[in-house]
Amino acid sequence: MAAQSDLGKKLGWTLLLLCCYRIGVHIPIPGVDAAAIASFFESMSGTLFGLFDMFSGGGLSNVSVFALGIMPYISASIIMQLMQVASPAIKRMAKEEGQAGRRKITQYTRYLTVAITLVQGLGIAVGLESMTSPSQAPIVLEPGWTFRLVTIMTFTAGTVLIMWLGEQITEKGIGNGISLIIFSGIVVGIPRAIIQSVALIQAGDMSIFLAALILVFMLAVTVGIVFVERAQRRIPIHYAKRQVGRKMFGGQNTHLPLRLNTAGVIPPIFASSLLLFPATIGQFSSNEMLQRVAAYFAPASVMYNVIFVALIFFFCYFYTAIIFDPKDMAENLKKAGGFIPGIRPGERTQEYIDTVLSRLTLSGSVYISIVSVMPMLLITKFNVPFYFGGTSLLILVGVAMDFMSQIESHLISSQYQSLMKKAQGKGR
Secondary structure, three states: OHHHHHHHHHHHHHHHHHHHHHHHHOOEOOOEOHHHHHHHHHHOOOOHHHHHHHHOOOOOOOOEOOOOOOHHHHHHHHHHHHHHHHOHHHHHHHHOOHHHHHHHHHHHHHHHHHHHHHHHHHHHHHHHHOOEOOOOOEOEOOOOHHHHHHHHHHHHHHHHHHHHHHHHHHHHOOOOHHHHHHHHHHHOOHHHHHHHHHHHHHHOOOOHHHHHHHHHHHHHHHHHHHHHHHOEEEEEEEEOOEEEOOEEEOOOEEEEEEEOOOOOOHHHHHHHHHHHHHHHHHHHOOOHHHHHHHHHOOOOOHHHHHHHHHHHHHHHHHHHHHHOOHHHHHHHHHHOOEEOOOOOOOHHHHHHHHHHHHHHHHHHHHHHHHHHHHHHHHHHHHOOOHHHOHHHHHHHHHHHHHHHHHHHHHHHHHHHHHHHHHHHHHHO
């Protein structure tokens, strides 16, 4: 009962913070015409704005205080992780200084998030001043530096608040707060996407047969994602017998599980955040040069998809290298008396694990790329909403599986602690 009560509190806290996030999405920034914004984004559905609006949970289409969403924080996290490779000082801070070093890196990530938000906020504020609705009604009621400063400060405060909500969900709730915020933004858009699809069928732009085919295709992709996300390569590990005093230890046979997709949903999220930054600035700007560059980064363009796939491969290998070090694993096995059958301990074991991990990462990169690029085919050929794309399905399934596994881990941990307390009570 105590375990269920504690889990209920964590779930309640998570739901409350997500509700606070959803409320903020519907609070528009001051100085804009709500009707003009609605008609403008309705005319821009199915473009880059639709993809960015999906990640912001609808905050961009409302030009709300949460319009930038969590993407600046993700961009800052990418930069800080790259700095751990490029800067020896930051790498030493992350590995050698322990919890204190990680807190410093988290603080630097927050500062960098604010800097990125200031730049993006200024670009969007200037872009909004030059935009009009399809009826030529201005979106900004009173353009000028007053509007720009208010918009920048509002966007910055909103992003910082989302960042804080995500950290609170991670600390006091269940699951990864940042992933759950993106997850909630996609989930709340599904009913609207279903309504849009029904409207397309009624208007004759989409046949019922095509809609049924897309539904079956989505179910098949979902099953495939679940299958691959649970797939593992199990490397056999043997522990040699050793005698300590009169007791014999070791002699066990176990395995080292390596996931096919070690990086999870991080690569497509990171890749999308990097590509959306220049494209969004170009879309909001009236400069012809920037708009021309933004056209090359349109989701349906060949260049966008090529760079997108390249970034997915890069982040798959990069993130896997950060969270899994074959050298440390080989050293730990050697110290514990473990070895891989047929492989010498030490450097040979490190090379073997690194080779297996590289092959798995390659397969995982191909899998993520195929799933993530599929929405472009659906959107361009069949006019399917962004929410039915492969990237959104990958995020939804991946975050949901991680959320359920953390709930199971919490329940098992709570049951184990209660059993230990009972055993201690009987011992006394």
